[in-house]
Amino acid sequence: QLQLVESGGGLVQPGGSLRLSCAASGFTLDYYVIGWFRQAPGKEREGVSCITSGGTTNYAGSVKGRFTIARDNAKNTVYLQMNSLKPEDTAVYYCAADLGSCWNGILVPKYGMDYWGKGTLVTVSS
Numbered sequence: 001q002l003q004l005v006e007s008g009g010g011l012v013q014p015g016g017s018l019r020l021s022c023a024a025s026g027f028t029l030d031y032y033v034i035g036w037f038r039q040a041p042g043k044e045r046e047g048v049s050c051i052t053s054g055g056t057t058n059y060a061g062s063v064k065g066r067f068t069i070a071r072d073n074a075k076n077t078v079y080l081q082m083n084s085l086k087p088e089d090t091a092v093y094y095c096a097a098d099l100g101s102c103w104n105g106i107l108v109p110k111y112g113m114d115y116w117g118k119g120t121l122v123t124v125s126s
Helices: none
Strands: 004-009 010-012 018-023 035-041 046-051 057-059 067-072 077-082 093-096 101-103 104-106 120-122
Touching: 004 093, 018 035, 018 093, 018 120, 035 067, 035 077, 035 101, 035 104, 046 067, 046 077, 046 101, 046 104, 057 067, 057 101, 077 093
Parallel strands: 010 120
Antiparallel strands: 004 018, 018 077, 035 046, 035 093, 046 057, 067 077, 093 120, 101 104
């Protein structure tokens, strides 16, 4: 089965850290651009960060300097290290894969997005 599976979400206090993982099964991530998106309650989904097949990274302004995206092709996994978390980072985080491009922290698909994960919930609260 071809799928992306996110993990690592949870409840964390403001100022804390979490590392999200996006693991692919049934296909290899090597040639794909991978993006992280998030959707907060009552808000539209927004792009957070993306990484090209060559390892070039890109971040939305709201997370720049706090989040770090990285890929481990040997493990077929992409990570999102989130530091200095704020309550406004609370959202369901999704990863996606496509052969498109990475722009201002947003994975822009070539046509429709090739793959989406089902998401992992991050709650930042004291």
